Amino acid sequence: MGAAPVNRIIRFSSVDGPGNRSVVFLQGCNMNCRYCHNPETRALCIHCGDCVDGCPTGALSFADGEVRYDHSKCVFCDACIKTCTHDASPRIRHLTPEETFAEIVKQRPYIRGVTVSGGECTLYPDYLTELFSLCQKAGLHTLLDSNGTLDFSAYPELLKVTDGVMLDVKSWEASVHKAVTDLDNGDVLRALSFLASQGKLNEIRTVVVPGLVDAERTVREAARSVAPFLDKAPVRYKIIAFRPMGVREAYRAYETPDGAALNALADIARAEGMTDVVVV
């Protein structure tokens, strides 16, 4: 079974779904969100070699026109990521679903589930299907974190082994969505109602960036379209304040919204029938 580029695996996480979970970050994304909080996961390495010399521990080397990465030598100083001007990372390991699962299962007594994130993890649907079926067999709950560009209805096998999807709804207005991400939102909105209707939507996330996104309309419409399906599976609405930390230089100037504005958005989601709304 094909491998996927794994940026990293966090063994214990308290912020990627219910309970304690291991999180797999896959590399590569098909959107270009202005406020991306981990831009180094966006692209695949083009092996320009710029980052090799700055590595303090010799974890990086250059051979046969490729950057080689030695996981055992890395001290996770992030110097390479800061050097890279291609939104990439040299610290990618190409792992098969079985290899990935082997790293997850070590944590098993302590974790209740696995979340796969990115980048955009649904760029690797076959890998996900295989990984999640291994996880489900081991009794682990499976979530994936997606921007909604995959046509989930075309992947029934993946859906079968996925307990839920945490979906980013960035903007309800197509033109705004395009301005923020370079892509239309038609696929995202289709994914939203499809997943909700199948009881596979776990969480909606909207990042609030004053002056960039139409958060009010987005929260209202997203909540409204999902609320009728809440009896199929509970859905959390997570309203996330933009924070400049980690964001690319050019886009750091956006402001962080204040608490009152965020709570007003939460009230809108509740008024539309969402019961589990959190602001972070």
Added chain:
Amino acid sequence: MREITMERVNETREKMLDVVKSRTLTHEQKVANMANLADSLLEVLELPEGLDDLLNRDITEGQCICDLCEGHAPLRPRYIVPDYAKFMKEGSKFLELPPPSDLYEALNSLLIFYKHVPSVTNFPVYVGQLDQLLDPFVQDVDEETAHKLIKLFFTHMDRTILDSFSHANIGPVPTKAGEIILDVVGELEDAVPNLTMKVDPALTTDDFILRGVKAALHTAKPSFANHPMFASEFAEGLSAGTDCGNYVIASCYNGLPYGGGSYTLSRLILGNIAKRAENREDFCTKILPEVCDIMARYMDERIRFMVEESGFFENNFLAKEGFIRRDRFSAMFGLVGLAEAVNVLLEKEGKSGQRFGHDEEANALGVRIMDVIRDFNAAHESKYCEISGGHFLLHAQVGIASDIDVSPGTRIPIGEEPVELHDHLQVLQHFHKYFASGTGDIFPIDLTVHRNPDYVLDIIRGAFKENLRYLSFYSADSDVIRITGYLVKRSEIDKLEAEQNVKHDTTALGMGAKHNGKILERKVR
């Protein structure tokens, strides 16, 4: 009684005067200190040869054995664990109290009883399996009244038990009273009493544990005990309540037999003992067993005096009325600084890069040292420890405020914790099993977890599957924090640092630990 020099008498008199004039000690603290100083003039114990050289040194000057200031003529056991269930059922003749008939009487009777439970600190180190004691009475009043009364009861304890080595237990079975207790401690954010939830995977519900986790994120308690593990280690005979096992958690995190307790606790300072050894073989086969032997004989002598000469078990009402039984006492064979011992021995072999908690060889050496101590104890017979098969109970001591460069028990030194919590837990798996009379690890938890208490629930459930014994959590921003085993308020430490009086004597210990033990620098998870 042996003679002592006039020089020592005068030294002690100077110390007494210092206590009298102290600006920061409360009245109660002064009285306790004066009593300890008076006791220090007595010489009634037959001390084993070689003890003096190991015991009477400063910790920075190679002290190898520490008796935790228990005094020279032990007049009562160190830790007393009364059978409060019996008291609820029968009342007490000595205290002239009939059995309580409702929640008001039950709480009042307990508060009276607590004032009559001696200990090394003069405050009760165990205040009962409170959920089981109170649950029958809670059923007869409306919930609001029960909540109010229990809240007043807890406030009373915090303001009159002036020492946070005092410990209440709840669980493993969820009860109405247990739920109210968790809600109340979460609201009060007080340091006293300490609280442990016994967790049994078959009996303790997720809801009950989560209620505990939420309280802990507010107020650093309860801690969580692996109930099946403790229950299997303490002989049957007398239980704290339905499905509660024959043990309790008292003081910091000490597993002790119910209706008895511990005569005494001394500790090996393993790092300093390791410094005396030439290499690991010398340490494991000669030096360490010798020090163990001297400490064990010292403890036996203390126990002998207590049982045969002090008269405590003949005269104290607790024993006379059967709230404690002499044959349910054992003693705690403690240790600190396993990490330092391992690191010292590896340094002697030129392997200073290999550190305890990080390196396989280092961890394996830690296990070997523990096996030596376990085997020593299994071979040493202690006459009056019948309840634990004629042997002591091993105890990973949490350290005292004046310890410098000594990590509690088998803990990984603060500042050297593995980056990944999972790696940290995997190291602990090797060590928790040895310590029937207690060990534990403490994790400050990141604020984001307030939104996901299930994260902590999963770690507790996983840890107990992996045979960890005892875990504590607190939120990185809370006022009540866990020092080494006991709880202190940061705001009270601040007061003491500004030379104001504070009510709990443990606050001063917390202040010492903050400076010497770096406890505010633990790795947040």
